[in-house]
Amino acid sequence: MELTVHNKGDYTIIALSGEVDLNYSPQAREQILKSLGDKCNVLIDLSAVAYIDSSGVASLVEGFQAAKSSQLEFGLVGVSNAALRVLQLARLDKVFPIHATVEECLGSDA
Amino acid sequence: MVKGIFRKNTGVVAESIASIKPADLPAPPQAALQIMRACSREDFSNKELAELAATDPVLTAELLRVVNSPFFGLSREVQSINYAVNIIGQRALRNLALCIAVRDTLREQDLGGLDTTTYWEDSLRRAVSARQLGKQAGLDVDDCFTAGLLQDFGLLVMFYLYPELAADWPALRRLDPDNRFAREEELFGITHDKVVTALAKAWSLPAELMEALGTHHQCQGVPANDQADICHILHCADWLCAIFSADDKARVLAHCHRVMQEGFGFETAQADAFFAEIPQQVESAAVALGLHIKLQTDFDQILRDANLRLAEENRSYQELTWQLEKAVRERDKYAAALNAELELAREIQQSLLPRQQPASFPLSGINISAKQLSGDFYDYFLLPDGRIYFNLADVSGKGMNAALLMAKTSSLFRCLGKKIHNPAELLSLLNAEICETSIRGMFVTMTAGIYHPATETVELINAGNLPAVLLHADGNVQTIKAQAPPLGIVPDCEFPLVKLGVKDCSLYLYTDGVTEGHVASGEELGIKGFLKMLWELRQQPPAERLQSIVSRFQTTSMPLRDDITILLIESRHGRNTKVD
Numbered sequence: 001m002e003l004t005v006h007n008k009g010d011y012t013i014i015a016l017s018g019e020v021d022l023n024y025s026p027q028a029r030e031q032i033l034k035s036l037g038d039k040c041n042v043l044i045d046l047s048a049v050a051y052i053d054s055s056g057v058a059s060l061v062e063g064f065q066a067a068k069s070s071q072l073e074f075g076l077v078g079v080s081n082a083a084l085r086v087l088q089l090a091r092l093d094k095v096f097p098i099h100a101t102v103e104e105c106l107g108s109d110a
Numbered sequence: 111m112v113k114g115i116f117r118k119n120t121g122v123v124a125e126s127i128a129s130i131k132p133a134d135l136p137a138p139p140q141a142a143l144q145i146m147r148a149c150s151r152e153d154f155s156n157k158e159l160a161e162l163a164a165t166d167p168v169l170t171a172e173l174l175r176v177v178n179s180p181f182f183g184l185s186r187e188v189q190s191i192n193y194a195v196n197i198i199g200q201r202a203l204r205n206l207a208l209c210i211a212v213r214d215t216l217r218e219q220d221l222g223g224l225d226t227t228t229y230w231e232d233s234l235r236r237a238v239s240a241r242q243l244g245k246q247a248g249l250d251v252d253d254c255f256t257a258g259l260l261q262d263f264g265l266l267v268m269f270y271l272y273p274e275l276a277a278d279w280p281a282l283r284r285l286d287p288d289n290r291f292a293r294e295e296e297l298f299g300i301t302h303d304k305v306v307t308a309l310a311k312a313w314s315l316p317a318e319l320m321e322a323l324g325t326h327h328q329c330q331g332v333p334a335n336d337q338a339d340i341c342h343i344l345h346c347a348d349w350l351c352a353i354f355s356a357d358d359k360a361r362v363l364a365h366c367h368r369v370m371q372e373g374f375g376f377e378t379a380q381a382d383a384f385f386a387e388i389p390q391q392v393e394s395a396a397v398a399l400g401l402h403i404k405l406q407t408d409f410d411q412i413l414r415d416a417n418l419r420l421a422e423e424n425r426s427y428q429e430l431t432w433q434l435e436k437a438v439r440e441r442d443k444y445a446a447a448l449n450a451e452l453e454l455a456r457e458i459q460q461s462l463l464p465r466q467q468p469a470s471f472p473l474s475g476i477n478i479s480a481k482q483l484s485g486d487f488y489d490y491f492l493l494p495d496g497r498i499y500f501n502l503a504d505v506s507g508k509g510m511n512a513a514l515l516m517a518k519t520s521s522l523f524r525c526l527g528k529k530i531h532n533p534a535e536l537l538s539l540l541n542a543e544i545c546e547t548s549i550r551g552m553f554v555t556m557t558a559g560i561y562h563p564a565t566e567t568v569e570l571i572n573a574g575n576l577p578a579v580l581l582h583a584d585g586n587v588q589t590i591k592a593q594a595p596p597l598g599i600v601p602d603c604e605f606p607l608v609k610l611g612v613k614d615c616s617l618y619l620y621t622d623g624v625t626e627g628h629v630a631s632g633e634e635l636g637i638k639g640f641l642k643m644l645w646e647l648r649q650q651p652p653a654e655r656l657q658s659i660v661s662r663f664q665t666t667s668m669p670l671r672d673d674i675t676i677l678l679i680e681s682r683h684g685r686n687t688k689v690d
Contacts, residue, residue: 022508029550053672054506054555054622061506061599062551090555090574091592095600 003031012040013077013102017048020056020083028056032063036072043105047078052086064096077102130305132312136220136270138211141166143313145173146211149195149204150316156192163191169210172400176206179398205256208315212259213399216266222273225280228355229266230401231392232283233259235351236344238391242384243343243350246374255395257322257340258347264306264323268298271305284357286365287348291327303327342373353385354407359416360423385409452482459483459513462520464490469651472563473500475677476656478623478663478670485512486621486675487520491527493560499527501558502619502677504575506596511552519544519554519597533559533571537597537605541573544598553598557619559607566613566681571605573597576625577637579618580610581644617679618644623672627663635662652678 001024004015012035016028035042042063046052060076067074075097079087087093099105137143144162148154163170170191177194178187188194195203218226237258244254269276278297282290294301307324318340326344346369352362366385370376376384389406396403456479463477475488485505490498501523505512522540530536537558544554557578559570572578574596577589593606610617620640629635635643643662647655656676663674 054504054553055508058506058551058553060551061553065551065599089576089592091595092574092599095595 001027003027005031005035007040008102009106010041011043011073011102011106012038013043013045015045015048017050019051020049020059021051021053022055025053025055025059029059029062032059033066036063036066036070036074039070039072041073042067043075043077043099043102045077045102046083047080049080049083052083057086057090057092060096061092073097075099075105077105130271130300130308132308134271135267135309135312136215138215138313139166139169141169142207142211142214145169145207146204147314149200149207150314154200156195159195160190160192172210173203173206175400176210176398177203179394181394181398201250202252204316205252208256209259209399211313212263213401216270220273221266221269222276224266224269224273224276226266227403228283229279230396231403231406232351232355233262234392234395234399234401234403235354235388236261236347238388238395239347239350240343242387242391243346243374244340247339247343249340249343253319254340254343257319257344260306260319261323261326261344261348262302262306264302264304264309265294267305267309268294268300268302272298283355286352286356286358286362287327287345301327346370346373350385350388353409353412354388358419359412360420363413363416382409382413385412449482455510455513456482459487459517462487462489462517464488466653469653472561472681473498473677473679474652474656475502475675476660477673477675478660479673480623480670481508483508483510483513484673484675485509485516486623486673487516488619488675488677489520489524490561490677491524493528493531496563497531498561498563499531499533499558500561500619500677500679501556502575502621502675503554503556503558504621504623504673504675506551506553506555508672511550515544515548515552515554519556523558531560533569534605534607537571537573537594541597541603541605542601545601548598553596555592555596555621561612561679563681566611568610568612568617568679570608570610572608573605574599576620576622579620579641579644580612581616581618581641581648583614585645587641612679613681615680616644616648619677619679621673621675623670623674624659624676626671627674628668628671629662632668652680 001016001018001020006013014028014031014035020028032042032044044060044063064074077099078101079098084093087096141162145159148158148162173191174188174194176182177198178184182198184197188197191203216226218224237255240258240261241251241255244251269279275297282293282297285293291301303324303326307320310320310323322340322344325341326348329341329345346366349362349366349369353359353366356362367378367381370381370384386409389408392403392406464475467474473490475490477484477486477488479486485508486503488500488502490500492498503516503519505515505519519540522543523536526536526539530539537556553574555574557570557572557575559568561568570578570590571594572590572592573594574592577591580588580590582588590608590610593608594603625635625637625640627635629639643659647658650658656678659676660674663670
């Protein structure tokens, strides 16, 4: 897995790529919680994710829950087919706010 | 002028050698310079030398004193410069003049208080080492001595240019030549070989000397033609000096033994005898050149220090090895204890699964964990009215945390299920509890429901799990996808109930370890592969069928990626036991 972080407006965009599994999801989790701890709205770019397992999904869930309790925004953008299939199977596509692109999310936010 | 560009922050003071102008460099005593230059010319005459000597009687007296010193070993005393040049030769006189010029050019007060005694001790070590090595190699010993004395003179010039760094000298001289050279670059931004080359140009020193001084850090090891030249002599002399000045004597000695063997064919004992002569030679040379030095440490003491250090390192190494072995033993002990605890936890976890039922019982399940502990579970139990409660679940993640949440969830399900016979209500309660207490985003995907044996129907809820598969006797497949998210994510959500008739059908609940597991082909089974497998195995009795499915994953050499759990609901009327 690779992880890149950049800021756009009030949002921190964390882009994950490759396989988000038990080995790498702690890294994703740490970054997500750090950004939320810094009081940033967080968008997770999943466009380059080839595989995500339940530990990866748990990192997203934890981010989603932490954002909610801190009254920050948390969403997923550009979700790849592989990641979307996992989210849909678990009905999590109905739980997470999902946006096609960062621009779309920021535009709708504005 | 270079002095103005000292930059404290970086420690680098000179931008390049080009920034040092001839006018920045120290000037030698003029008379010495003139004698030196005169002695370098082909058309040199005794008359000219006498005239030059007459201009500086102090220098002349000093030259004669040096020439007559025991170090240079003349058989009789020389009374005049003209006579001296006839006895020792033009070249040797030039060298002596150069040595005196070098000695007199820079004094402690010009160098920011730098300890010149230690500087000259080191320079003399190089000079006498070069002289003796030159003798071995059949080179002009006076040339070698002079080159050795001058080879690090550039460093003294650097301290003259940047006296602010004089405090760095003691640490610098305790490094071996390679590390000292690197450190010079860090401190000054330039190195002494470049500076001494600039100085040699400014002083019009002979070309061959200038080349040797400028390149002695570039030539290492044995010369290509197996003949040590002045450059290699200077390289070795530098390391021989470090035997006495550097901190890491054991390593420097090892290096010196190697270069003495490779460059001069010296065995260790021969080399040690050679090194042992250096302190005495240094003292004689210091007297000859009128340089003040301290009493020299003899080589035996150096050798004892080096051996002591080696012994200490060896002892440290042995202690380290012993500590590592002890750590490994302790790790193994803890690992064994941990494994025993994990085994106990596994047994407890297995005890949470339902006990084996008679073959006529309509529910059967299987759970194989990828590691010692499983994040999957299934359960079923009879209600007083004959209905059967069941569930199959997968906790996110793996390992101890998943196993603990699994134990909690399955216990809650069994305990609450005996009182709450509405699966939707039960899952709402479970969901609220897990949402309230779950940490690190952990959640549970679960398919649960109630089987009615009398009507052969099932009430089912799929909360985030993979689609349940209802396989009809005619091969038709119906899937029941998740209608709600997993437990532990959204506190207030609905858990819609689906009603299914399962007469003559087989209802399979399973976790993703099944569809994502690798089969013999090395590929993931996938949902299509799973359905095909179910159809192929449909005639086997349920328990045997589940075992057959699992064995497909266990025949590959690849370890299980994930826990494999399957729950099968099949009414005894609907089971096809007939073999074609």
